[in-house]
Structure formats: structure tokens, C-alpha cells
Amino acid sequence: MISSLFLRALLAGGCLALACGLLGVFLVLRRDAMISHGLSHVAFAGVALGLALNLMPVVFSVAVCLAGSIVILRLKEQARLPGDTAIALLSSAGLALAILLMSIKRDFGAELMSYLFGDILAIGPSEIYLAAGLAVAVLAAILLNLPRLMFMTFDREAASVAGIRLSRLDRLLVMLSAVTIVLGLRIVGLLLVTGLTVIPAASALQLARNFRQTLFLSCLFSLLSIMGGITLAYVLDLPASAAIIFLSLIIFSLGYMIRKRR
Amino acid sequence: MEEIVRVEGVSFAYDGLPALVDINLSIYRGDFLAIIGPNGSGKTTLLKIMVGLLKPRQGRVWLFQQPLETFNQWFRIGYIQQKATNFDPIFPISVAEVIAASLNSASRPAGAVRTPVRQKILEALQIVGLEQEADKPLNSLSGGQQQRVFIARALATDPEILLLDEPTTGVDYPSQENFYDLLGQLNKQKQLTIVLVTHDYGIVNRHVNRVACLNQKLVYHGEHSEFCQSDRFRQLLHGGHHLISHRH
Ligand SMILES: Nc1ncnc2c1ncn2[C@@H]1O[C@H](COP(=O)(O)OP(=O)(O)OP(=O)(O)O)[C@@H](O)[C@H]1O
Ligand SMILES: [Mg+2]
Numbered sequence: 001m002i003s004s005l006f007l008r009a010l011l012a013g014g015c016l017a018l019a020c021g022l023l024g025v026f027l028v029l030r031r032d033a034m035i036s037h038g039l040s041h042v043a044f045a046g047v048a049l050g051l052a053l054n055l056m057p058v059v060f061s062v063a064v065c066l067a068g069s070i071v072i073l074r075l076k077e078q079a080r081l082p083g084d085t086a087i088a089l090l091s092s093a094g095l096a097l098a099i100l101l102m103s104i105k106r107d108f109g110a111e112l113m114s115y116l117f118g119d120i121l122a123i124g125p126s127e128i129y130l131a132a133g134l135a136v137a138v139l140a141a142i143l144l145n146l147p148r149l150m151f152m153t154f155d156r157e158a159a160s161v162a163g164i165r166l167s168r169l170d171r172l173l174v175m176l177s178a179v180t181i182v183l184g185l186r187i188v189g190l191l192l193v194t195g196l197t198v199i200p201a202a203s204a205l206q207l208a209r210n211f212r213q214t215l216f217l218s219c220l221f222s223l224l225s226i227m228g229g230i231t232l233a234y235v236l237d238l239p240a241s242a243a244i245i246f247l248s249l250i251i252f253s254l255g256y257m258i259r260k261r262r
Numbered sequence: 263m264e265e266i267v268r269v270e271g272v273s274f275a276y277d278g279l280p281a282l283v284d285i286n287l288s289i290y291r292g293d294f295l296a297i298i299g300p301n302g303s304g305k306t307t308l309l310k311i312m313v314g315l316l317k318p319r320q321g322r323v324w325l326f327q328q329p330l331e332t333f334n335q336w337f338r339i340g341y342i343q344q345k346a347t348n349f350d351p352i353f354p355i356s357v358a359e360v361i362a363a364s365l366n367s368a369s370r371p372a373g374a375v376r377t378p379v380r381q382k383i384l385e386a387l388q389i390v391g392l393e394q395e396a397d398k399p400l401n402s403l404s405g406g407q408q409q410r411v412f413i414a415r416a417l418a419t420d421p422e423i424l425l426l427d428e429p430t431t432g433v434d435y436p437s438q439e440n441f442y443d444l445l446g447q448l449n450k451q452k453q454l455t456i457v458l459v460t461h462d463y464g465i466v467n468r469h470v471n472r473v474a475c476l477n478q479k480l481v482y483h484g485e486h487s488e489f490c491q492s493d494r495f496r497q498l499l500h501g502g503h504h505l506i507s508h509r510h
Binding site: 029147148150151153154155157158159160161162163164205208209210211212213214 | 313314315334336337339341343346349350352353354355356359360362363364366367397399415419
């Protein structure tokens with residue numbers, strides 16, 4: 001018999017997969033792939049804070065991560081720093097904070113560790129519906145701004161002359177990344193969440209001939225990896241995070257080989 | 263005559279190094295203005311200031327009689343930046359999608375009739391002779407073809423003024439002539455106002471009605487016909503090349 005736990009995991013995983021699939025294309029093409037890496041460490045600190053204060057960790061880490069995303073943007077724009085240095089700075093800060101909190105309040109160490117590796121099959125119903133809802137909100141925000149996001153990513157100068165407010169869209173994108181990362185943290189964990197957002201888009205780039213195909217393939221690959229990974233994990237009793245990432249890497253390898261053959 | 267662009271007392275510096283000094287310039291509806299000057303004379307900088315990509319350190323700009331800071335009818339303006347073809351070579355985008363991106367995100371005049379996007383795209387591509395390539399990946403086209411795609415993108419929103427920064431770099435000579443003839447035709451038939459930064463003054467001069475020579479300052483600004491009588495033009499034509507090759 002299929003458990004409701006499994007079905008809920010599939011539902012939330014599916015919503016998140018679509019959000020990651022779309023978002024990943026923009027992150028990769030903007031050379032912002034490592035933003036997920038930085039934000040995941042900030043989100044981890046948020047989780048630690050939430051656990052230390054006995055607040056709902058997801059809600060709390062979304063808030064902390066949104067703040068972190070604004071800091072990354074500010075540093076990129078205003079400090080004399082290349083983007084990747086800004087990210088290195090922030091991810092160290094996030095991890096240092098989490099370690100500090102863990103040493104002060106020793107009782108939640110084990111629970112915090114679960115966010116390193118993630119486990120979608122261990123999440124309670126209320127949290128999983130919240131996650132699905134947030135993923136749908138991210139998805140809607142991207143779809144509503146799709147032409148403008150595409151224009152800006154392809155050609156910032158022309159987009160600006162077309163009247164698009166670049167700074168506003170930049171902020172939107174990094175905030176959507178923040179929310180997505182927090183959700184991804186719960187599913188595959190801090191250590192693998194960058195792969196969740198980036199690998200499907202990278203695979204799509206191997207095969208797509210235009211932008212529409214890229215978005216479609218990236219979503220498809222993301223869905224196949226996450227839903228497939230959750231199913232494998234449930235049936236074979238494997239860690240879901242590893243199953244998801246391995247599936248997406250297999251898809252990437254296939255895509256890469258097909259492109260080389262053409 | 264309707265003033266479309268007004269540049270008043272504009273100066274600009276990059277990190278303290280002056281690039282433009284006290285520029286005053288007006289462009290009227292139907293003008294075909296060529297901006298010429300040596301490398302580094304501030305032509306690109308001036309164009310970027312006109313379209314709001316750079317903020318002047320001093321002075322003001324008006325577009326369609328509105329101060330640039332509050333101007334929002336960007337669909338009236340077409341702009342092709344210098345080296346538009348320096349885009350990310352791994353970016354997966356088809357020719358039609360390049361144009362669709364701009365059509366779908368441009369603000370529109372209130373009450374405008376919407377032609378289907380696909381039809382607009384094909385019309386714009388037809389002008390530059392690329393309607394056959396609509397669904398090809400942009401990075402599979404030659405450099406000159408890509409340049410024409412960007413020209414089509416600028417035309418697709420039916421702008422009233424077109425600002426072009428050395429648009430024919432990398433385009434072969436016959437296509438260049440065709441392109442400038444096309445600009446001349448759009449200028450005469452549709453009253454499209456054109457601002458063209460160029461080093462090929464010899465090829466365009468039969469379409470142009472006004473000239474601006476730039477070298478940080480506006481060295482000359484006026485009618486093309488008078489420009490031809492001037493010493494500067496003779497220098498330009500006869501080997502002197504003072505305007506073309508030296509930085510003062
Ligand atoms: N982003 C920048 N940062 C610093 N200095 C710049 C920048 N862009 C241009 N400059 C400087 O400003 C001056 C004017 O440059 P601009 O690009 O406007 O010249 P141009 O007339 O368009 O030259 P070209 O014919 O080579 O295109 C040059 O001295 C250039 O070195
Ligand atoms: Mg230039």
C-alpha cells in the first residue's frame with residue numbers, strides 16, 4: 001500500500017521541482033549558480049536560529065535567507081567585490097553562526113544535522129503543505145515575469161532601454177532563490193541543494209535549441225530527478241537526497257553524450 | 263518642429279576622467295543625424311546618456327519633451343548598442359525569441375491594437391531579410407546576420423526614434439549599403455528619426471541631413487550640406503583624418 005506520507009512527499013517534491021527547473025535556468029545563464037550555495041549556508045543558520053528559539057525552522061530560515069539574499073545583492077553592487085567573493089563571505093558567516101548556536105544550545109544538534117542531508121520522507125503534513133504552497137508561489141512569480149526575466153538575462157542594456165527595472169528584477173530573482181533554497185534544504189540538504197537548482201538547467205542547456213525548450217527540459221529533468229529520487233528512496237530505502245542528485249547527474253551525462261553525438 | 267531629444271549642458275566623467283564636456287544638442291522629428299568622431303571621443307557615452315543608461319554628472323536630457331527621469335514611453339525608442347553581437351554564446355535563444363523578448367516586455371501605448379507577436383516578428387525579420395532564419399538558434403548565424411537580428415529587434419516595437427551605435431560593424435559592404443539605404447527609406451517614408459554613430463561617413467552621407475562631430479566637446483553640429491562646405495569635411499575626405507584618428 002502506498003502511504004499518504006509518500007504521496008505528500010511527491011506532491012511537494014513536484015512543486016519544488018518545477019520552481020527549481022525554471023529558476024535554475026536563470027541562475028546558470030546569469031553565472032549566479034553559486035548564489036544557491038551561499039544562500040543555503042545562510043538558510044542553515046536560519047534553521048539553527050529557529051531551532052534554538054523553538055520557532056518553526058522553515059518559516060524562520062525563509063526570513064533569514066531573504067535577508068541574506070539582500071545582503072549578497074548589496075555586496076555585489078556596492079562593495080568592491082566580485083560576486084563569488086560576496087558569496088564566500090556570506091556562506092562562511094552562515095555556517096559560523098550555525099556552529100556557534102549549536103555549541104551554545106546542545107540539545108538540537110541532531111535535528112540540525114538532518115538539514116545537512118535533508119530528508120523529504122521525514123517531514124510532517126503541515127510543513128509539507130507549506131512547502132508546496134511556497135513552491136507554487138515561486139513558480140507563479142517566475143511565470144508572471146518570464147519575458148522580462150528572459151530579456152534581462154540575455155541583454156541587460158537593451159532590457160534597460162526597453163524600460164525594464166533591472167534592480168527590481170534582480171531583487172525578485174534572488175529572493176525567489178532564497179525561498180527555493182530553504183525548501184530544497186529540507187529535501188536534499190545543505191550539501192546538495194546547489195545541485196538541485198543547477199544540474200537540471202545544465203542538462204537542459206546540453207540539448208535545447210531555444211529558450212522555450214530550455215525551460216521545458218529543465219523542468220522535465222528536475223521533475224524526473226526529484227519524483228524519481230523520492231520513489232527510489234521510498235521503495236529501496238535509500239537516502240532521498242543522494243537518489244535525487246544521482247538521477248539528475250545521470251540525466252546530465254546522457255544529455256552531454258547526446259550533444260557530443262550530434 | 264517637434265523636438266525628440268534635447269541634451270542640455272551635459273558633462274560626464276568615468277571615475278573622474280572626463281568623457282563629455284558641456285554638450286548641447288537637439289534632435290527633431292525626421293532628422294537623420296550622424297555622430298562622428300575618433301575612437302574614445304565619447305560617442306557611445308553620449309548615446310547611453312540619451313537613452314538613460316548613464317546619468318550625466320551635469321546637465322539634463324529630455325525625450326519627447328519629457329525629462330528623462332520621468333520618461334516612461336520606452337516603446338517609442340529603439341536602441342542598438344555597439345557590439346550588440348557580444349552576447350553570451352551559450353545562451354539558448356532562437357532568432358524569433360530575441361525579438362519576442364522585446365515585444366513581450368515593452369510597455370505599450372494605451373489602446374494600441376495588438377498584432378499577433380509572431381506576425382510582428384516575421385515583419386521585422388523581413389525588413390532585414392532574415393525571415394527564413396526565424397527559428398534558428400541565434401548562435402548558429404554569422405556575425406553580420408546576428409547584427410541584422412538586433413536591428414530587427416530595434417524596429418519591431420515600431421519606434422519613433424532609432425539610436426544606433428556603429429550598427430554595421432562586421433556587416434559586409436553590400437549589406438552595409440542596403441542597410442543604410444533601408445535607414446534612409448525609413449527616415450523619408452515613415453519620418454523615423456535616426457541617430458547614427460558611425461565611422462563610415464562616406465557611405466551614409468547621402469542619407470544624412472545633420473552631422474555632429476564629437477571629441478569630448480561638440481566640435482561641429484549642423485546641417486550636412488553646410489558640413490560639406492566646411493574645412494573639417496575636406497580634412498575628413500582628403501587624407502587629413504584629423505577628426506578620425508587623433509585624440510586632443
Ligand atoms: N566603462 C568605462 N569605464 C571607464 N572609462 C570608460 C568607460 N567607457 C568608456 N570610457 C572612456 O570614455 C571615453 C569615451 O568612450 P566612448 O566609448 O564613449 O568612445 P567612443 O567615441 O564611442 O569610441 P569608439 O569609436 O571606440 O566606439 C574613452 O576615453 C574611454 O576610455
Ligand atoms: Mg563607441
